[in-house]
Amino acid sequence: MRHLFISRxxxxxxxxxxxxxxxxxALTDRSLLTFSPLPYDPPKDADIWFFYSPRAVEFGVGGLRDVTSNPAVAALGKGTATALTEHGIxxxxxxxGSPAAVTNQFIHHFESGRVFFPRARQSRLSVQTALPPEFQVMDAVCYDNVPVAEVPQVIADIYVFTSPLNAxxxxxxxxxxxxxxxxxIGPSTGGELAALRINHHIAASPSEEGIIKLLETLKG
Incomplete structure (x- = not known):
């Protein structure tokens, strides 16, 4: 029996x-990180709120509800967008889902504006640091993401890493x-694996469906 591990x-x-x-x-699904909310002050004048992940939605969406303006809302990928709609946003x-591609898509969609990023303490800031001067970047740490105290060893045939920090x-x-x-799961995680000199495959889209599609091609 093959054994699949995913860090989620x-x-x-x-x-x-x-x-x-x-x-x-066999399947082992286990996050190697712990998450905790952090207090933050949402900006009053952002034109756009950009969410990097469903976790950022979980810990940051309350601040969005507190603002009296009506900013546009952007999501890095489909999973994040789904998390937002589940909150009625x-x-x-x-x-x-790919930060480099998303940055270009975002620039062409909005062209300019004040963009707020509620994010993790250990975020890579992949989109906000790539935006041109037409965008004013605003951000705040709304949650902490740190490795678990003890990292369990899993002997598996397939390892799926879902973030650079998990990897x-x-x-x-x-x-x-x-x-x-x-x-x-995506290029950022692939970059971390490359830096660690680990041979790897990258899912075509950063989602479970993208992972499944890749695993289908690797089964043989």
């Missing part, structure tokens, strides 16, 4: 969980089996 806690109805079950694979822009946390503590397949 999957929902019971997760497509990836269903995929692993259909393949007859209208999403005006949804990127493809770094695991690989600074444990080595991978020689013939293991390694998957990055």
């Amino acid at each position: 806690n999957l929902a019971p109805e997760s497509p990836l969980r269903a995929f692993a079950k259909a393949q007859g694979w 209208t999403v005006n822009f949804t990127g493809t 770094r946390t695991y690989l600074q503590t444990h080595t991978l089996p020689e013939k293991a397949t390694v998957v990055a």
